[in-house]
Amino acid sequence: MGRVTPSVLWFRRDLRLRDNPALLAAVSAAGGDGVVPLFVVDPALWGPAGPSRRAYLSASLRALDEALQDGGGRLVVRHGDPVEVVPALTAEVGAGSVHVAADFGPHGRARDERVEKALAEQEVSFERLGSPYAVAPGTVLNGSGKPYQVFTPFSRAWREHGWHEPAGLPARSAAWRSAPGRDFPDADVPDGLALPSAGEEAARQRWEAFLERVEDYAEDRDRPDRDGTSRMSPHLKWGEIHPRTLLADLADHTGKGATTYRNELAWREFYADVLWNRPDSAREYYRPELAGMAYDPPTTKAFEAWQEGRTGYPVVDAGMRQLRATGWMHNRVRMIVASFLVKDLHVEWQHGARHFLHWLVDGDLASNNHGWQWTAGSGTDASPFFRVFNPTTQGRKFDPAGDYVRRWVPELADLSAKEVHDPSARADGPPEGYPPPVVDHAEERREALDRYEEVRR
């Protein structure tokens, strides 16, 4: 064993202390010399983030700092390009190693390679241990050693591969060591925003509450008018809880709800795996055939109406307003608004994906963008292009009483269940202040199918 020096634990999207393999490694590398917990606010990621995303991350960092303070530590927060910030810190504190959970996204991969190289020049090692997934992307391969392109066979192989048990907290508490840098990004939550609670403790509480009713998940998950989803997505996105923990807790449950939920976790891992194998699929059509279709530019009034929740289609508007008000949107509604943008407004999925990533507190490149590709019919396992959601029918089916619409579209608060999903059909038209439909769904559906037919020939 060589000399013992402090180590740096560089947090990125793993903002927790429990079941954090990189933390365990950092503690063991540092001996008694101390672990410096670091977060770097990287302008490349901070820049494009919208107010809710920023506020959520900021709150999560503060929660992490508080948890560290319980053990006598403080989170070091610095701003700038990690390729400069991280080596500067290691030099300052004389650290011998930097520990991270591996990042499998295109930006993170490239960044980590540059940081690793810069650290090597000062003879500091860069240690990747663990990942934000139960099974690391790139691990699950088919019989011929290639990555899966279809979800179902992937998920079978993924389950068979299995995962570790959660690791818990370090056996002996870390000797934290600090350094200057307490410049937390602005935590102000803009007026009117109601964000989910952030942090490891909030994640834990939400998960335990969900476990109580996981058996209803298969039934309720498609109902935006109910609190039937887990709402774990922001916590998973920022690593406030690890999917291993969820999977371990679910192992006691054999019902349909738990099986369905495990499957949703598998989708998350599948999309991360796809992105790892095809980093370009975050921006480019996974299936290039659909890239040649005729689309409309995202500069129309209709696109603006979609972003702001003024399309005249109640369930679409409710979803888009929920997104801006809470940084989150129910998954069923995400599919409906996405279908509307791509099929009714003929706008390319990338523009919708960007809008989502700007506002969502759970916005994850792999899940978000591949979800959009699924809707656009251009992804792995994609929904066929001709599968066009009817926003009125979808609204009636999944929000039968209209409670979800009334919650987010106050102009429609007085409408009956019968009228609320099609307010323009009323004798005197939509109520004061609510717009008529921005496009005619039946017409635009035909238009979308025509354009599809064009590119298919």
Add this chain to the structure above:
DNA sequence: TGAAATGTTGGGGCG
């Protein structure tokens, strides 16, 4: 994790 168009069936009104 679609919806619309089209086809089929069967009950019931009615001459």
Add this chain to the structure above:
DNA sequence: ACGCCCCAACATTTC
């Protein structure tokens, strides 16, 4: 009693 039509309900096909 019978044929005819309407149409709801359901199934199949197509995009």
